[in-house]
Amino acid sequence: MEAYNRTVKPWCCFSFFAFFMTFTFVASFTNAETHYRTFVVQETPVKRLCRTHNTMTVNGQFPGPTLLVRNGDSLVIKVVNNIRYNVTIHWHGIRQMRNPWADGPVFVTQCPIRPGGTYTYRYTIENQEGTLWWHAHSQWLRATVYGALIIYPKLGSPFPFTLPKQDIPILLGEWFDRNPMDVLKLAQFTGAAPNVSDAYTINGQPGDLYRCSKKETVKFSVDAGETILLRIINAALNQELFFAVANHKLTVVGADAAYTKPFTTNVVEIGPGQTTNVLMTADQRPGRYYMAARAYQTAQNATFDNTTTTAIIEYKSAACHAKKGASSIPILPMLPAFNDTNTAIAFTSQFRSPSQRPVPTKIDHNLIFTMGLGLFNCSRPGPRCQGPNGTRFTASMNNVSFVLPTRNSIMQAYYQGNLGIFTANFPGRSSRGYSITQAMCPGHCGNPVQGLRFTSCNLVPQYNSYFKVQVSSRLRTTRCIFMDTISSSLEQVSVTLTQVKIRQHLTFLTLR
Numbered sequence: 001m002e003a004y005n006r007t008v009k010p011w012c013c014f015s016f017f018a019f020f021m022t023f024t025f026v027a028s029f030t031n032a033e034t035h036y037r038t039f040v041v042q043e044t045p046v047k048r049l050c051r052t053h054n055t056m057t058v059n060g061q062f063p064g065p066t067l068l069v070r071n072g073d074s075l076v077i078k079v080v081n082n083i084r085y086n087v088t089i090h091w092h093g094i095r096q097m098r099n100p101w102a103d104g105p106v107f108v109t110q111c112p113i114r115p116g117g118t119y120t121y122r123y124t125i126e127n128q129e130g131t132l133w134w135h136a137h138s139q140w141l142r143a144t145v146y147g148a149l150i151i152y153p154k155l156g157s158p159f160p161f162t163l164p165k166q167d168i169p170i171l172l173g174e175w176f177d178r179n180p181m182d183v184l185k186l187a188q189f190t191g192a193a194p195n196v197s198d199a200y201t202i203n204g205q206p207g208d209l210y211r212c213s214k215k216e217t218v219k220f221s222v223d224a225g226e227t228i229l230l231r232i233i234n235a236a237l238n239q240e241l242f243f244a245v246a247n248h249k250l251t252v253v254g255a256d257a258a259y260t261k262p263f264t265t266n267v268v269e270i271g272p273g274q275t276t277n278v279l280m281t282a283d284q285r286p287g288r289y290y291m292a293a294r295a296y297q298t299a300q301n302a303t304f305d306n307t308t309t310t311a312i313i314e315y316k317s318a319a320c321h322a323k324k325g326a327s328s329i330p331i332l333p334m335l336p337a338f339n340d341t342n343t344a345i346a347f348t349s350q351f352r353s354p355s356q357r358p359v360p361t362k363i364d365h366n367l368i369f370t371m372g373l374g375l376f377n378c379s380r381p382g383p384r385c386q387g388p389n390g391t392r393f394t395a396s397m398n399n400v401s402f403v404l405p406t407r408n409s410i411m412q413a414y415y416q417g418n419l420g421i422f423t424a425n426f427p428g429r430s431s432r433g434y435s436i437t438q439a440m441c442p443g444h445c446g447n448p449v450q451g452l453r454f455t456s457c458n459l460v461p462q463y464n465s466y467f468k469v470q471v472s473s474r475l476r477t478t479r480c481i482f483m484d485t486i487s488s489s490l491e492q493v494s495v496t497l498t499q500v501k502i503r504q505h506l507t508f509l510t511l512r
């Protein structure tokens, strides 16, 4: 008791302050949770487009389980491989600060989990909020092995908008009416473009417009006047997509686990890997409205899946209206033309940070990445050269094509100083001159140097070093991207027949 009667002396203040700080520090940690999950990768019968396939899934679910976490939480996910292929899981968009071993690209940050094997991913979410997703990162397993990763703010931290009661992940995918692994294998053998998908899907279902799919079309019930949050994730393998909801405006509030300055749009354009959060108010006549997605495709003469996937937004009061004789056939949204680049650019150019941020002006490194799909000349025509005019398609960056190691992962090799696995001289610009502002590459764009293994370890910047990176697809746009830091995460960028688009951040690039 006596202690309480003492006059407060400065050291007391200090000790109280220290206690307060320690308490706050500990409290901020105790608020964070650790989520333990087991992902069993397994074959599961899945029927789509009238046929049942033994589909690769996680825990028998397609799409896979949704992870719900908070900023600051840790995840411990044990992956058990019960399929006949090697597998890894990538946590798409997670910065993986100090956790590069948990990033997942096969033979880049880790060796694959072999059939029968397990691997436990451990990482912490650091200053990211919004929508991300996870997917397999070995060959084309990601066609069906994927799910949403939703990051809420820390307990007690507010959203920058009122969080609607209905918070709905919308996973857009591509469905192949054959084993996607075989589709890839065939393309890698022939050198020609891989077969296109047979359907797009919303939360795993193609929707009303495809054969044998009507009954399982995904439906969302809404109250008239209510606002819902749609977390749109493009989990398609290669295809950029347009997305819209008939008669309803969408307000973009976030993308790729970052908030954005809100803007309203009729249509969303979204590249593979990207996520876009939109608010939608059910302010139309009670009824049934399709949400729909289809391709945005600019590559000339390239075949693509030109079908349309749908799900239904159904006003709860619409059932009564239907009884009164009103039509219950949903209204389809007007989607832009497949090659409507103006609409795509009008959409993406509206992205702004919610608050003004200083743009770094001191540039330490200036890199120009030219990415595209080249043609590799074969010495003589044959079954392995079935690309245009007896060539093989070869993705390249700065005219260097990438070959995955088979004996070790690049990062392991880097840490072990095993220089036989990679080279550290990846060029900061293309060896050939290109007009990087030209929309299309005139004629033949040159052959990539094939078979060079590279890693950009020599370019790993220190925290806070500034990079100015100009990314140029030889097929479309030029963008400048500033990065305040690059995590040691390695992100695969798919270079396909279409364009490459990188919206927000660029980590490492590996081409297949």
Ligand SMILES: [Cu+2]
Pocket (backbone or CB within 6 Å): 090, 092, 093, 135, 273
């Ligand atoms: Cu990814």
